[in-house]
Amino acid sequence: MVTQDPTTDRILAALAAVPGPDGRTPLPRSDALSEIVVHKGTVYFAIHVDAARAAQFEPLRLAAENAVRAIPGVAGVLVSLTGEKPAGGEPPAPGERQPGPRARAATTKAGVPGVRHIVAVASGKGGVGKSTTAANLALALARLGHRVGILDADIYGPSLPKLFALADSKPEVEEGRILKPLEAHGLRLMSIGFLVDQEAAMIWRGPMVMSALQQMLREVAWGDLDILVVDMPPGTGDAQLTMAQTVPLSGAVIVSTPQDLALIDARRGVTMFEQVAVPVLGIVENMSYFICPHCGERSDIFGHGGARAEAQRRGVPFLGEIALDMTIRATSDSGSPVVVSAPDGPHAQAYLAIARRIVDGLETAGRPAPRIVIER
Numbered sequence: 001m002v003t004q005d006p007t008t009d010r011i012l013a014a015l016a017a018v019p020g021p022d023g024r025t026p027l028p029r030s031d032a033l034s035e036i037v038v039h040k041g042t043v044y045f046a047i048h049v050d051a052a053r054a055a056q057f058e059p060l061r062l063a064a065e066n067a068v069r070a071i072p073g074v075a076g077v078l079v080s081l082t083g084e085k086p087a088g089g090e091p092p093a094p095g096e097r098q099p100g101p102r103a104r105a106a107t108t109k110a111g112v113p114g115v116r117h118i119v120a121v122a123s124g125k126g127g128v129g130k131s132t133t134a135a136n137l138a139l140a141l142a143r144l145g146h147r148v149g150i151l152d153a154d155i156y157g158p159s160l161p162k163l164f165a166l167a168d169s170k171p172e173v174e175e176g177r178i179l180k181p182l183e184a185h186g187l188r189l190m191s192i193g194f195l196v197d198q199e200a201a202m203i204w205r206g207p208m209v210m211s212a213l214q215q216m217l218r219e220v221a222w223g224d225l226d227i228l229v230v231d232m233p234p235g236t237g238d239a240q241l242t243m244a245q246t247v248p249l250s251g252a253v254i255v256s257t258p259q260d261l262a263l264i265d266a267r268r269g270v271t272m273f274e275q276v277a278v279p280v281l282g283i284v285e286n287m288s289y290f291i292c293p294h295c296g297e298r299s300d301i302f303g304h305g306g307a308r309a310e311a312q313r314r315g316v317p318f319l320g321e322i323a324l325d326m327t328i329r330a331t332s333d334s335g336s337p338v339v340v341s342a343p344d345g346p347h348a349q350a351y352l353a354i355a356r357r358i359v360d361g362l363e364t365a366g367r368p369a370p371r372i373v374i375e376r
């Protein structure tokens with residue numbers, strides 16, 4: 001027998017029996033319901049509520065989930081509460097000003113209990129080696145003795161399952177809807193790639209992506225962590241800006257290659273984090289230079305040093321250089337990044353040096369500004 005996905009109309013009809021956030025208007029008629037996505041029998045949607053009162057709306061989330069679960073043919077339901085209004089929501093009242101990015105950041109960011117620092121690893125454009133860098137830096141931070149987690153926020157192109165050879169692994173549900181992170185090489189890991197089909201995630205739009213991210217951040221039993229590394233989606237568009245605003249980041253690391261074009265994008269990345277008042281911990285130059293495996297001669301294929309100069313220009317720290325080397329690629333492809341597979345080699349040492357600078361940067365960023373006392 002071939003079962004068909006339940007139709008959106010059938011789901012809306014079921015949800016009509018559930019009062020929305022105001023306690024009266026049926027959910028489909030309130031402006032709180034996101035788009036509904038159905039993929040292989042599983043129904044996904046989000047309910048937009050006041051972020052400051054999110055816990056209060058848990059019964060609403062459960063009621064919506066139960067109503068949809070009762071529809072014949074529904075294999076699973078994933079409903080999330082989000083604090084974000086859907087795009088094109090109510091315009092501000094006359095005379096009312098839209099909050100600027102900083103104000104919005106302040107109203108929507110709540111810390112993640114048990115997690116001391118959240119650090120974004122970002123890049124202005126794709127393919128510069130951001131995920132490889134994030135994974136190796138997380139491993140290097142763990143080698144320095146910190147308790148480290150890594151969250152793959154790249155919903156459209158998750159890399160963690162491959163980087164840690166966990167493509168067939170699924171997280172266990174711990175209690176209620178709290179997920180247990182996977183573990184590898186002493187890190188706790190979560191990725192959308194562990195939870196849903198890549199095809200399903202590809203069709204998600206802004207609010208769905210945000211709700212999935214908030215869930216991976218807040219409905220995962222991260223436990224006590226010193227640092228949670230977030231592998232951000234590449235680019236500096238609206239989705240990245242919203243993430244930078246809503247994730248309570250202690251700081252951001254920008255990955256760039258040395259070419260001019262990549263550096264222009266890296267500059268945009270620095271600007272984006274500065275706009276939302278997230279300290280930029282520094283820039284990493286990846287694929288910085290090449291050492292010939294046969295003759296050992298070094299060549300600066302892309303014109304090495306551009307990121308250092310860019311960091312200087314922007315007044316942000318330069319964190320270090322990582323070589324373009326086949327072992328970095330091959331070890332990542334085989335699920336055992338270079339910091340663990342060649343822990344004494346030069347690449348692992350380079351990542352460790354960068355990790356130390358990140359820790360220093362976090363300490364400085366978290367410290368109150370020094371009080372200057374003028375002695376007479």
Ligand SMILES: Nc1ncnc2c1ncn2[C@@H]1O[C@H](COP(=O)(O)OP(=O)(O)OP(=O)(O)O)[C@@H](O)[C@H]1O
Pocket residue numbers: 123125126127128129130131132133154157159233234286287322323324325326328329330332333
């Ligand atoms: N230093 C390096 N030396 C050699 N290969 C590298 C290096 N860094 C990354 N790579 C390789 O480059 C490719 C892209 O890397 P990665 O997936 O980390 O980039 P990304 O910036 O996260 O890309 P996207 O954001 O588009 O997913 C991978 O095949 C990776 O193994």
